[in-house]
Amino acid sequence: MTNLRWGLVGASTIAAQHMIDAFRANDGEVVAVMSTNADRAAKFAHEHRIARATTSLDDLAQSNDVDAVYISTTNELHRDQVFAAAKAGKHVLCEKPLALTLGDARAMVAECHARGVILGTNHHLRNAATHRAMRDAIHAGRIGKPLFARVFHAVYLPTHLQSWRIEKPEAGGGVVMDITVHDADTLRFVLDDEPLAVSAMTSHGGMSREGLEDGVMGVLRFSNGLLAQFHDAFTTRYAATGFEVHGELGSLIGRDCMTQAPKGDVLLRSAAGEEGLKISHENLYARSVRLFGDAIAGRGAPSASGEDGVKSLSVAVATLEAARSGAETAIDLKV
Structure with missing residues (x-):
């Protein structure tokens, strides 16, 4: 539409x-x-x-x-x-x-x-060409059964974006609600699977006020047995972002891809050697808006539906609880 x-x-x-x-x-x-x-x-x-x-x-x-x-x-x-x-x-x-x-x-x-x-x-992020290429490669069986995944999404939050994100718990500030929720959605999309439980620890690196985390590391357990590690932060000025999936027959290495910009690449490593996946970059937000219009016109669904929003939020909520309790926490995926 x-x-x-x-x-x-x-x-x-x-x-x-x-x-x-x-x-x-x-x-x-x-x-x-x-x-x-x-x-x-x-x-x-x-x-x-x-x-x-x-x-x-x-x-x-x-x-x-x-x-x-x-x-x-x-x-x-x-x-x-x-x-x-x-x-x-x-x-x-x-x-x-x-x-x-x-x-x-x-x-x-x-x-x-x-x-x-x-x-x-x-x-x-599910609109990124890198992540769509990784999802397609997994569906095509190019790495066999996925076993592990890793997301590197530790960045430096620019001064003009800090404000409520590091000051207001009541507004949903903190790195988990801001970044981990994106990791959750991207992992769910690329792996085409749902996480069942999470273990996590949060940190305070000096940017956020007391009571709000500005760093987190954790592990998600997916329904197919895969374990996914995530590292998110507001405080790392020089870290690169990335997304990796390692399977029985190969590994997918996504570099510089956890970003708003249409950029990054994906390397497939297997017994056959190394191969760069073909990537056709497109503005992530323009694609999201296009698919939203298609959904209104009755042609498919938004790239991320309301139900996707609930499920990805459920991972963030469980991550915060896991960090508070120090225990592996079940993820409530009910919509």
């Missing part, structure tokens, strides 16, 4: 840097932006050539010239904003995590189903 008219809930950095261009790349139009700060909304609208700015969620959601709503506010606000959009009959693309609790996330999915609107979760 092309020519979607979008309303932005949140005058956010990700909307400015990625999503507005993604909407327009799919022949969409951004017709309104909502922020509780009137000056911020007006400035954002002016800078990004958006016709209307408002401080009212209901005004935006109920507008006749809005077909779909993109929500990129802080995490504790998502639930009520999704409900307002769904009540108005608007399709919703929501940033991750869907909510702070599994109960709220499940209620959001149920509400959108009941209202007959599409709910997508903006997990961009």
Whole structure:
């Protein structure tokens, strides 16, 4: 579906840097932006050539010239904003995590189903060409049975993005809700399997306030027996990102691929030697928006559905509990 008219809930950095261009790349139009700060909304609208700015969620959601709503506010606000959009009959693309609790996330999915609107979760990494190539190689049996996976997603959080992510537990701050939830979704997508349990430890490297983690390491146990290690952080300035899957017959080595940019490569190692997988890069967010429009038109599902958002949140919730308890923690995958 092309020519979607979008309303932005949140005058956010990700909307400015990625999503507005993604909407327009799919022949969409951004017709309104909502922020509780009137000056911020007006400035954002002016800078990004958006016709209307408002401080009212209901005004935006109920507008006749809005077909779909993109929500990129802080995490504790998502639930009520999704409900307002769904009540108005608007399709919703929501940033991750869907909510702070599994109960709220499940209620959001149920509400959108009941209202007959599409709910997508903006997990961009499953749209990366590298991860799609890895998934295809696994499905084709090129590494045999997958045995282990490793995700390296330790980065340095830029100053302009720190704010609530390192200061406000009540807003869902911390590295687990910000990054580990992405790892969970990407692992679920690439492996085409569900994690059953997690063990984890968190750390405080000096960036986040007391009570919020800025680093984490953990291990996920998947239903097929595979173990997946993850390392996430806000505090590592020089680390490279990567995604590896090791199987009985070969290994897939993804490099520089846990990123918003359409880049990275994948190396297949096996008895036959080394081979670079063919990668056709595409803007991750533009692809997400395209598939969301297709879902509205009845052609498939969003790249990451509301149900995917619930399941990936369940991994983050269990990771925090595992770190608190020091015990392997079951993951509640119920949607």
